[in-house]
Amino acid sequence: MSPATSPTGADQRRGPFRPGERVQLTDEKGRMNTVTLTPGGAFHTHKGLLAHDAVIGQPEGCVVSNDTxxxxxxxxxxxxxxxxxxxxxxxxxxxxxxxxxITMADIFPGARVVEAGVGSGALSISLLRAVGDQGYLHSFERREEFAEVARGNVETIFGGAHPAWNISIGDFQDEVVKQEEPGSVDRVVLDMLAPWECLDAVATVLAPGGVWINYVATVTQLSRTAEAIRADGRFTEPNAWESMVRGWHLEGLAVRPDHRMVAHTGFLLTARRLAEGVTGISPKRRPSKTEFSDEDLQTWTPRDGDWSPETLGERVVSDRKLRRAAKDAASTVQRGAFKDRDKD
Structure with missing residues (x-):
């Protein structure tokens, strides 16, 4: 397959290093630094200077030496x-x-996917890789500042705009029903504070058998989302889990788990859309308290009645930090323009 017909971003992952590329440099002690290659540029440390020109044109996996x-x-x-x-x-x-x-929501090549809560674009990149150039990803983000950061990061990793991606500004539950036909979406991915508020919108656009997956940070969000899905009746019984990753120290006979690990980051919850007019089958279980009382909601909900990052213990992002992140992302894309000039 020639570079002209390669999937978007594939040619960025092959061949010798080119100007504008990001390269990960690992020294003899395992310390890693990522630099963007610039003709005439240099990577400076207290150990000396490594000219970017010594890396440009070299095959990936090469070993280069600095001036010391x-x-x-x-x-x-x-x-x-x-x-x-x-x-x-x-x-x-x-x-x-x-x-x-990607795996549990069964994101497949060519799938039509909508997501909400783009943030910095990390999940969008993975979704675009999964649906491919012939797929479709429509992302919804409430804040233009976040969207700018996401655009810069997506264009950096793919070397330009991705043909399968469209991003819209606005509230998901309002905009998705205006921009997507009923039953036309294969998968819905929500990373937001109150996904239960999107029940009607998801049920409208999601095709029968389609998967709805939610990423939430707290137990209270998880429980309320699950109970809302059960009460709605248009979806299958929800499933929830979390994943934890623990690395291992490998050195001779000293093989043991690392002292640190990536533990709780969030919960994932999935459910599937049933056919129109069908009521789901509830599994038989012992009676338990499933309804939210006024006291429960008062405990979970802030006084103004709105869920917010502060209430859930999330760090608030300042406008200044957002502007700086957007500028950094755009700058990375601009530096990547060296690659296009190099190919010309």
């Missing part, structure tokens, strides 16, 4: 590396959760 003889292993950053280091305005969906979303 210290060696570096040069590789292109993986998606997981990029996501954790890219400019961000909001917390990103960690790779471990993005992988679960």
């Amino acid at each position: 003889g210290h060696r570096y292993q040069a590789l292109r950053p993986l998606l997981s590396d990029f996501v954790l280091s890219m400019p961000r305005g909001a917390a990103v969906v960690y790779p471990k959760d993005a992988g679960q979303i």
Whole structure:
């Protein structure tokens, strides 16, 4: 397959290093630094200076030396590396959760997917890779500042705009029913504070058998979303889980779990759309308290009646930080223009 017909971004992952590319440099102690290659540029540390020109044109996986003889292993950053280091305005969906979303929501090549809560674009990148150029991803984001950061990050990883991606500004539950035909969407992915508010919108656009997956941070959000889905009757019984990743220390016979791990980041909850007019079958279970009392809602809901990041313990992102992240993301895309000039 020639580069002209390669899937979007594929040619960015192949061949020798080119100007404008991000390269991960790992020294002999395992310390990693990511730099954007610029003709005539240099990577400076207290160990000396490494000229970018010594890396440009070299094959991926090469080992290069700086002016004092210290060696570096040069590789292109993986998606997981990029996501954790890219400019961000909001917390990103960690790779471990993005992988679960792609698999458990059955995101397939050519799928029509809508998502809400774009944030910095980390999950959008994974979804675009899964649906491919012939698929469709429509992302909804309430804040233009977040959308700008996401656009910059998506264009950086794919080397330009992705043909399958469309991003809209506005509230998901209001906009999706205006812009998507009823029953036309294969998958719905929500990363937001109150997904239960989107029940009618999701039920309208999601095709029968389609998967709805939610990413929520707290037990209270998880419980309220699950009970709302059960009470609605248009979906299958919801399933919920979380994933934890623990690395291992590997050195000779000293093989043991790492002392630190990526533990709780969020909960995932899935349900599937039933055929129109069908009421779901509820599994038989022992009677338990499933209804929310006024006291429960008072405990969970802030005084103004609106769920907010502060209430759920999330860090509030300042407008200044958002502007800086958007500027950084756009700058990364601009530096990547070297690649296009190099190919011309």
